[in-house]
Amino acid sequence: MINTWHAYNCFMTFIWSRAASFIYCGLRNGYGYRDTVQDIQGIIHLAPEMAADKIRFMLSAQVANGGGLPLVKFTHNAGHEDTPDDASYVKETGHPAYRADDALWLFPTIYKYVTETGNLAFMDEVIPYANKDEGTVYDHLKRAIDFSMKHLGRHGMPAGLYADWNDCLRLGKNGESTFVALQFYYAMSIMKLFAAYKEDDYYMNYLEEEQDKLGTLINNLCWNEDRFVRGFTEDGEVIGKKTDVEANMWLNPQTWAVISGLATDQQAELSMNNVYERLNTSYGAILMDPPYHLHAFDGALAVIYNPGSKENSGIFSQTQGWLILAEALMCHGDRAFMYFSENAPSAQNDRAEIRKLEPYCYGQFTEGKDSLHFGRSHVHWLTGTASTVMVGCVEGILGMRPDFYGLRIAPSIPKEWDNFTVEKDFRGKHLHIEVYNPDHKESGCTKLLVNDEMMDGNYVPVEKMSENTIIKLYI
Numbered sequence: 309m310i311n312t313w314h315a316y317n318c319f320m321t322f323i324w325s326r327a328a329s330f331i332y333c334g335l336r337n338g339y340g341y342r343d344t345v346q347d348i349q350g351i352i353h354l355a356p357e358m359a360a361d362k363i364r365f366m367l368s369a370q371v372a373n374g375g376g377l378p379l380v381k382f383t384h385n386a387g388h389e390d391t392p393d394d395a396s397y398v399k400e401t402g403h404p405a406y407r408a409d410d411a412l413w414l415f416p417t418i419y420k421y422v423t424e425t426g427n428l429a430f431m432d433e434v435i436p437y438a439n440k441d442e443g444t445v446y447d448h449l450k451r452a453i454d455f456s457m458k459h460l461g462r463h464g465m466p467a468g469l470y471a472d473w474n475d476c477l478r479l480g481k482n483g484e485s486t487f488v489a490l491q492f493y494y495a496m497s498i499m500k501l502f503a504a505y506k507e508d509d510y511y512m513n514y515l516e517e518e519q520d521k522l523g524t525l526i527n528n529l530c531w532n533e534d535r536f537v538r539g540f541t542e543d544g545e546v547i548g549k550k551t552d553v554e555a556n557m558w559l560n561p562q563t564w565a566v567i568s569g570l571a572t573d574q575q576a577e578l579s580m581n582n583v584y585e586r587l588n589t590s591y592g593a594i595l596m597d598p599p600y601h602l603h604a605f606d607g608a609l610a611v612i613y614n615p616g617s618k619e620n621s622g623i624f625s626q627t628q629g630w631l632i633l634a635e636a637l638m639c640h641g642d643r644a645f646m647y648f649s650e651n652a653p654s655a656q657n658d659r660a661e662i663r664k665l666e667p668y669c670y671g672q673f674t675e676g677k678d679s680l681h682f683g684r685s686h687v688h689w690l691t692g693t694a695s696t697v698m699v700g701c702v703e704g705i706l707g708m709r710p711d712f713y714g715l716r717i718a719p720s721i722p723k724e725w726d727n728f729t730v731e732k733d734f735r736g737k738h739l740h741i742e743v744y745n746p747d748h749k750e751s752g753c754t755k756l757l758v759n760d761e762m763m764d765g766n767y768v769p770v771e772k773m774s775e776n777t778i779i780k781l782y783i
Contacts, residue, residue: 314698315351315354315698317350318354318698319354322347322351322362324689325344326691337382337401338381340380341376341413342410342473345366345410346417346692346695348366349420349696349698350699351695352421353732356421356425356427360427360430364433364435366380368436368438369386369389370448373391373455373458374411374451374455378405379403380438387440389439391439405469405470406470407469408468408471408472408488412492412495415449415452426735428505430445431502432445452495457518461484462482462540462542463540465485467483468482472488473487476610476613478609479547479607480543483539486530486536486538489522489526490526490561490565490570494567496522499511500516501711523570533550535558535561536558536562537561538555538560547605548561548596553603554600555599558595559627560595562579563583564634567630567637577638580638589676591651591656592623594616595624598621599615599676601615615676615679616677623673623674623676624672625670625674628650628696628697629695629697632647632697633703635704636707641723641751644705651697654668665685666688669689671687671693672691705720706719708732710734714767714772714773715739716767716768717743717767717768718766719781720750721750727743729743737775737777738775738776739777740778743782754782757781758778758779759772759778
């Protein structure tokens with residue numbers, strides 16, 4: 309399902325990090341921060357030491373104030389770089405301000421690396437900051453938390469700054485993005501795990517208090533009957549509410565409400581059903597609906613694109629990985645696999661004359677239902693899709709979810725599947741995993757055997773793993 313060409317895709321974007329595309333934009337003068345950190349995730353289980361080296365590099369591109377350099381120059385010199393606070397950096401890179409989400413991508417990426425490898429000592433490695441100072445990896449993450457805490461909007465949620473993941477959505481320096489707020493909530497959950505491991509009780513209590521505040525804010529401000537809104541402009545205008553004429557339903561706030569763990573079961577079901585009913589197409593889910601045309605606010609730069617294209621209600625391929633993961637976390641195996649199949653290149657060989665792109669690589673986006681060219685895909689290779697879909701498939705559908713002390717196996721699969729196998733190298737051990745689905749369910753665990761020993765639940769502690777471990781899980 310995800311071998312060979314998908315893995316190759318992941319390595320291509322990991323190595324090049326979307327920095328070089330002569331087809332799309334010529335050669336850029338550096339690496340995008342969020343792009344590069346995201347792209348690490350797809351290869352962690354395949355080449356963990358390569359991933360670790362790139363994580364170190366990106367941590368060295370984190371500013372001492374906790375934010376990330378929007379563009380990391382090819383000539384990057386850790387400890388001696390200018391930042392968006394310096395006119396010289398802005399002039400050289402063309403990036404005038406910090407982005408709200410850049411440093412927040414460090415949390416899931418570092419957690420995935422540490423739990424996949426068991427290299428908990430990584431948290432104590434000392435790495436320089438981009439402009440001055442140095443600190444442990446743990447300190448780097450603390451400063452990333454601090455950066456978001458010091459850049460809050462009028463309601464107390466993380467400020468929009470220059471942009472969040474969607475560079476065509478400019479909510480304003482003091483506007484607020486629900487997407488980023490959910491990312492921050494998730495980052496706090498991950499940071500609590502690291503703080504607990506390090507027995508940093510004071511910081512744990514701080515995170516608990518601030519996360520509770522943030523969760524309450526998001527629920528009070530951003531939940532709108534059956535969906536989460538997209539955010540707020542500097543002037544307080546709500547973007548993505550149910551009554552909006554255009555762009556009243558957005559994909560990313562719904563998926564990230566689930567991924568972050570903030571959404572209640574009821575909220576998750578309501579909002580994700582909306583995604584299925586309003587946003588899903590035969591080629592994947594569109595970014596929002598209806599597209600902008602006559603009612604775009606000043607920061608809605610997507611209006612420059614035709615309806616159904618790119619950020620203006622196109623099918624942005626990267627977001628499909630988050631959608632797969634969200635449905636899998638909800639134990640919706642049928643939907644998770646459906647979303648994977650809709651956007652998978654290999655599943656579209658019978659529609660090659662429509663898709664246009666190669667059958668072995670993801671495109672950045674596919675034109676949505678409002679386009680005259682619905683289904684046509686664009687910009688091969690220059691996309692984080694391979695990485696996010698890899699995570700959605702491995703952690704979501706196949707259910708390989710490591711933590712500090714072992715591996716949880718929690719598949720969310722189509723109920724028609726009878727069985728599947730996974731060959732996994734994990735912390736120097738080889739795991740042969742067989743999953744059986746005799747009752748044709750989408751998720752669950754009735755029995756787990758590790759080398760013929762019955763386990764309690766669906767968790768495999770590291771100490772139960774041998775050099776060649778045979779694992780059998782019955783859904």
